[in-house]
Amino acid sequence: xLNPRRADKIxxxxxxxxxxxxxxxxxxxxxxxxxxxxxHLSWHFLTSPAKSFVAGGGIGIQLFNSIxxxxxxxxxxxxxxxxxxxxxxxxxxxxxxxxxxxxTAIEILSSLPSVVVGLFxxxxxxxxxxxxxxxxxxxxxxxxxxxxxxxxxxxxSLRTIPDLQREAGSALGLSRWETVxxxxxxxxxxxxxxxxxxxxxxxxxxxxxxxxxxxxxxPALNFADWNPFDVSSPLNLMRPAETLAVHIWKINxxxxxxxxxxxxxxxxxxxxxxxxxxxxxxxxxxxxxxxHLTSSK
Amino acid sequence: MDEIREALxxxxxxxxxxxxxxxxxxxxxxxxxxxxxxxFWFVASKGLATFxxxxxxxxxxxxxxxxxxxxxxxAGHPYVxxxxxxxxxxxxxxxxxxxxxxxxIGTAVFMxxxxxxxxxxxxxxxxxxxxxxxxxxYGFIGLTVVVPVMRQLFGGSGFGILAGSFVLxxxxxxxxxxxxxxxxxxVPKHYRESxxxxxxxxxxxxxxxxxxxxxxxxxxxxxxxxxxxxxEALAVQMVVGNAALMPHNLTxxxxxxxxxxxxxxxxxxxxxxxxxALWSLALILLLMSLVFxxxxxxxxxxxxx
Numbered sequence: 001x002l003n004p005r006r007a008d009k010i011x012x013x014x015x016x017x018x019x020x021x022x023x024x025x026x027x028x029x030x031x032x033x034x035x036x037x038x039x040h041l042s043w044h045f046l047t048s049p050a051k052s053f054v055a056g057g058g059i060g061i062q063l064f065n066s067i068x069x070x071x072x073x074x075x076x077x078x079x080x081x082x083x084x085x086x087x088x089x090x091x092x093x094x095x096x097x098x099x100x101x102x103x104t105a106i107e108i109l110s111s112l113p114s115v116v117v118g119l120f121x122x123x124x125x126x127x128x129x130x131x132x133x134x135x136x137x138x139x140x141x142x143x144x145x146x147x148x149x150x151x152x153x154x155x156x157s158l159r160t161i162p163d164l165q166r167e168a169g170s171a172l173g174l175s176r177w178e179t180v181x182x183x184x185x186x187x188x189x190x191x192x193x194x195x196x197x198x199x200x201x202x203x204x205x206x207x208x209x210x211x212x213x214x215x216x217x218x219p220a221l222n223f224a225d226w227n228p229f230d231v232s233s234p235l236n237l238m239r240p241a242e243t244l245a246v247h248i249w250k251i252n253x254x255x256x257x258x259x260x261x262x263x264x265x266x267x268x269x270x271x272x273x274x275x276x277x278x279x280x281x282x283x284x285x286x287x288x289x290x291x292h293l294t295s296s297k
Numbered sequence: 298m299d300e301i302r303e304a305l306x307x308x309x310x311x312x313x314x315x316x317x318x319x320x321x322x323x324x325x326x327x328x329x330x331x332x333x334x335x336x337f338w339f340v341a342s343k344g345l346a347t348f349x350x351x352x353x354x355x356x357x358x359x360x361x362x363x364x365x366x367x368x369x370x371x372a373g374h375p376y377v378x379x380x381x382x383x384x385x386x387x388x389x390x391x392x393x394x395x396x397x398x399x400x401x402i403g404t405a406v407f408m409x410x411x412x413x414x415x416x417x418x419x420x421x422x423x424x425x426x427x428x429x430x431x432x433x434x435y436g437f438i439g440l441t442v443v444v445p446v447m448r449q450l451f452g453g454s455g456f457g458i459l460a461g462s463f464v465l466x467x468x469x470x471x472x473x474x475x476x477x478x479x480x481x482x483x484v485p486k487h488y489r490e491s492x493x494x495x496x497x498x499x500x501x502x503x504x505x506x507x508x509x510x511x512x513x514x515x516x517x518x519x520x521x522x523x524x525x526x527x528x529e530a531l532a533v534q535m536v537v538g539n540a541a542l543m544p545h546n547l548t549x550x551x552x553x554x555x556x557x558x559x560x561x562x563x564x565x566x567x568x569x570x571x572x573x574a575l576w577s578l579a580l581i582l583l584l585m586s587l588v589f590x591x592x593x594x595x596x597x598x599x600x601x602x
Contacts, residue, residue, distance in 0.1 A: 008498035015411050018403030019420065022474075025467065026423050032442070033434060083325025091319055102326065104590075105333045111586050112336065113528025115555050119562060119579050120336045123343065127567060144332055151329065175311040177318030198429070205431025208530040208555075212562060248433040249531045252440055253560075261441065268434045275429045 030272070037269020040262050046270070049220060059267050061218040064234060065135070065241040069214060070204050072139040072237070077146045078196065084147075085154025090180050110148030117145050118209035126213060133240040138214025145209050146199055153195030157188040190289040194282045201278030205271055207245035215240030216250050244271060337583070344580025347573040353377055358577065364541035364557070366571040377574045379554075381543045383581065386553040388458050388544065389533060390526045393465035397473055398519055402508075405477035410503050421478075427471035436532035439464035444536055451548040456538030459547040464532050469522035476521060480514025481507060516596050524589035528582060530555035554578045 002010075048058030092099045121141030125131045161184050169179030185192075218241065221234045228235040242250070248267050251260045308316075347353050353375065361378020368376050404424075408416030443463050448455030484507050492502040508515070538550025541557055558578055565572040 004498050004501055008500035011500035011504070012411060015403055015407045018400055019407035019411075019416075022400055022404045022470070023419065023423070026427055026471075029427070029430075029438065029467065030423075032438060036441075080325045080328055083322040084329055087319075087322035087326045091322065102330055104594075105330050108587065108590055109329065109333045109336075111524055111528075111590050113530065113555065113582050113586055115528065115530040115558055116340065116579055116582050116586075117336070119558070119576075120339055122562070123339050124335070144336070147329055147332070175315040177315040178311065180318065201429045205429070205433070207431065207433050208559065211559060245431050245433045248437055249535070252433075252437055252535055264437050265441075268437050271431050271434055275426065275431070279426055279429065 033265075033268050033272050036265040037267075037272070040266030041269060045266055049218070059244060059247060059263070059270065061221055062242055062244045062247045062267070063270065064221070065214075065218060066204055066243040066245070068234070069135060069138055069142065069210075069241060069243055070200055072135065073142040073146060073203055074196070074200060076139060077143040077150055080143075081147055081150035081154055082192075084151045085158060086180055088151070089155045089158040090176065090184070106148045106151060109144070110152070114145055114206060114208040117141060118212050120144070121209065122212035132238065133213070133215030133217075134238045135214060135241045136237045138210050138241060138243075139237075141209045141213040142203055142206060145206060146203055149202070150195065150199050153199065154188075154192055157191035157195060158184060160191065161187050186293060189293060190286040193289060194286040197278055197282035197285060201275050201282075204274055204278070205245050207243070207249050210243055210246050211249070214243060214246070216242050216246060218242040218247075340576065340579055340583050343573065343576035344583075345577075347377070347570070347577045351375075351570045351573055353570075353574070358574075359383070362543045364552075366565075366574045375570055375574075377570075377577075379574075379578060379581070381541050382552050382554045382557050382578060385458060385537065385544055385551045386527055386555070386585075388547075388551075389461040389465055389537070389553060390523050392458070392462035392547075393469060393526050394519055394523045396462065396466045397470045397522060401470055401473035401477055401518070401522075402515060404474050405481055406503055406508075408474075408478055409481040410499070410507065416478075424471040424475050424478075428475060432468065432529055432532040433535075435464050435468050436535035439532060439536040447548060453548050454538065454550060455548070456536060456550045457546075457548040458537065458544055458551050461533045461537040461551075461553070462547075464536055465526040465529060468529065468532060469526050472525060473518045473522040476518035477511075477515050480511045480518065483514070484510050513596050513599060517593050520589055520592050520596065524586060524593075527585055527589070528555065530559050534559050554582050558582070 045058045046063060047060040049061050088099070088103075118141055121137055121144065125137040125140055126133060131137045165183050165187060166179055169183050170176075174182070219239060220232065222230075222232040223234055225233040226235060227233050228237065230236060232239075244267055248264045248271070251264055347358065348355050357374070358377055358379055360380050361376065362380045363376040363378045364381060365376040370376060404420065408420050439460060443460050444455040446455075447453075447457065447460045447463075451459075488506050488510060489502060492506045493499075497505070533553055534556035537553060537556050539552050539556050539560060540550035541552045542550070544551040558575055561575050562572070565575060
């Protein structure tokens with residue numbers, strides 16, 4: 001039998017080793033992406049269109065597509081998630097069997113592999129509704145992928161608001177809906193915004209759900225044409241839109257340009273930087289909003 | 298008189314507004330439920346067509362080891378054996394979970410029990426950040442780092458189950474770690490205090506009290522990581538080699554359900570047997586994610602008692 005004190009020392013040592021190893025792996029990972037990718041970043045790389053057969057292509061259109069798609073997805077999914085979150089936390093009874101089932105369904109939706117969600121989007125929107133490989137199909141598929149997480153984060157944000165505030169609303173003679181709109185939502189805003197920004201980071205990097213919905217090609221865009229119904233307009237919702245993450249996947253599995261590794265290193269670095277920005281932005285915005293809304297310093 | 302009666306019996310503006318809000322928020326919820334049901338309906342109807350329309354034997358589908366839906370064997374049956382992909386998927390999932398578990402638990406214990414300060418300062422933000430890294434980036438690193446290393450160590454092409462498992466290990470590590478940290482933090486403080494008061498060393502307290510009482514949560518975290526690994530498509534597809542063959546060792550090219558799906562679905566014609574067979578693979582994925590969900594629930598229920 002090992003002396004307990006000795007066992008304690010050994011175990012502590014092993015735990016230090018494990019933690020050190022994990023830190024090493026994580027730092028190496030981040031460092032590798034940035035180290036490999038940053039030298040390729042330039043204004044030209046970020047803004048010029050991709051090239052299929054020769055070196056020197058950029059990621060301009062893909063970057064624009066990613067951001068635009070993210071915006072559309074959020075426009076569709078946020079109102080739905082907000083409504084569902086409000087119902088689940090403010091109206092639904094905690095004991096109801098139906099609500100329990102609904103919660104299970106949302107949990108299942110959140111755990112579905114994103115490739116399955118993408119295939120469903122392909123089947124329903126691209127083929128059945130004849131939307132084709134388009135920004136719109138992609139945005140709807142991403143909405144499905146995004147809804148459960150966003151709903152949960154709205155619900156959690158509302159739950160942290162103390163019941164005292166709801167009671168105060170009732171005492172003032174406000175209806176439940178008015179209480180939610182005027183008291184609960186403003187108070188929950190900082191954490192709702194944090195949730196939205198964090199889920200935006202996830203949507204930005206998602207690829208599997210997009211390969212067969214938003215498509216794998218990025219036709220040339222005319223950035224002077226802002227009529228959303230023109231074929232080459234960047235705002236057009238019905239055009240195929242390869243995003244940054246899909247681009248990385250595609251050039252790594254079937255790319256034939258000579259500088260595929262460089263392009264994907266640069267694009268990976270851009271993705272990582274975007275994730276970093278979303279992370280910091282979430283923290284910063286919620287801090288500022290909290291200070292602003294509660295007048296605490 | 299009538300005016301007063303009317304005012305008293307009519308629905309007030311506030312009630313109307315409240316009803317409106319209730320219906321509005323309820324319809325948002327109903328929409329989500331509708332989405333879930335239609336996903337299951339569409340994937341199931343497509344996936345089951347292989348067996349009902351194309352008359353493929355279900356058992357042959359699960360156990361057959363040759364995947365070439367375009368070709369017919371001597372008896373006129375198409376080669377739709379999904380066993381290589383099913384085995385591939387389970388192997389990468391199990392191996393990556395096996396590697397990730399000790400590291401995740403060790404790191405989580407370090408963060409909560411051994412050095413909470415350093416954990417909060419260094420490890421917490423880094424794990425949070427890594428949870429958000431897109432899977433294609435992991436795939437890219439797998440392709441440029443893991444695969445060449447495998448090639449050096451084991452020969453062959455470097456693509457295979459082992460490369461896939463390594464990529465998935467790094468991918469699920471932050472997720473499992475942060476979930477385990479949450480469970481460990483939820484263990485009441487007086488457990489620790491009473492264990493130490495009884496004269497236990499720190500390791501005895503961790504091993505015999507903290508980890509024991511956090512077991513259900515840790516198991517949930519592991520199953521959650523496995524679910525993520527099982528459903529992950531692109532990162533694995535980039536490094537696993539994509540040969541729909543029964544894997545005979547861990548470093549030969551193999552395939553998973555997700556990798557065959559992402560590669561194949563665009564190259565087949567809607568409604569053909571090749572296409573339906575791929576949808577059956579999607580159905581298996583869907584059902585497996587359901588199974589993982591049920592396991593998580595079962596663990597949660599047991600832990601709650």
